[in-house]
Amino acid sequence: MKNTLVIYVHGKGGNADEAEHYKKLFADCDVVGFDYKSETPWDFKNKFFSWAEEKFSEYKSVILVANSIGAYFSMNAISQIDAETDDTNGKNEITAKINRAFFISPIVNMEKMICNMMTWTGVTEAQLEEKKIVSTNFGENLSWEYLTYVRKNPIQWKIPTEILYGENDNLTLLETVSEFARANNANLTVMSGGEHWFHTDEQMKFLDGWIEGRLNETK
Incomplete structure (x- = not known):
């Protein structure tokens, strides 16, 4: 080996x-x-x-x-x-x-990054949950599935x-x-x-x- x-x-x-x-x-x-x-x-x-x-x-x-x-x-x-x-x-x-x-x-801290992107885009959690996917003007899509995954799976390092x-x-x-x-x-x-x-x-x-x-x- x-x-x-x-x-x-x-x-x-x-x-x-x-x-x-x-x-x-x-x-x-x-x-x-x-x-x-x-x-x-x-x-x-x-x-x-x-x-x-x-x-x-x-x-x-x-x-x-x-x-x-x-x-x-x-x-x-x-x-x-x-x-x-x-x-x-x-x-x-x-x-x-x-x-x-x-x-x-x-x-x-992916959750914080996603939340910052939501703030920049003017999207609330309720809106993201309803729409599931929201496009942004800086080329990244916001995803409710992604955000909930990050929250349910915290890093243990x-x-x-x-x-x-x-x-x-x-x-x-x-x-x-x-x-x-x-x-x-x-x-x-x-x-x-x-x-x-x-x-x-x-x-x-x-x-x-x-x-x-x-x-x-x-x-």
Whole structure:
């Protein structure tokens, strides 16, 4: 059995090929991207578990690297898979292999994000419940099914986690990500001037240094 697998979960509009960037940072590990097209957390969970069940069996441990909504989807999937297990330890034997996580600009409170989008659009809960789907002028559909799912399936996160957040993130407030970090004993790093999408040379250099620094601390 191999030692460590690093899985990369991209954000909205991204792709599994982005995992290539992380190969040089995790040189002693196998690095693969999880390729998904899911638009909902429940669809992602099903596809992730089927993939992980086969892939994780080859390795002793797994490191999760996830970006933006990919972090939320991953946390939801792992939380729900663990909640559904019959194991007395409350951990599924597959997801139990994930012993560390690196989140880049994670969506950590999906309910708050949906409610913010409702406020921006001027839609009440009663209206969303009646219409089920409401389109917005910023390209995202509001879904009553999605909102109720998020509320019924809160995140239960116990994996040691490092979080990288851009000071100018326009999707998640620093207060929100800080609250998540405190509640889940995660380490939070804030890049001054950083954005939600880490993509410039300066931002990627900072991201690389953040991962390398955290890895060196545990050697």
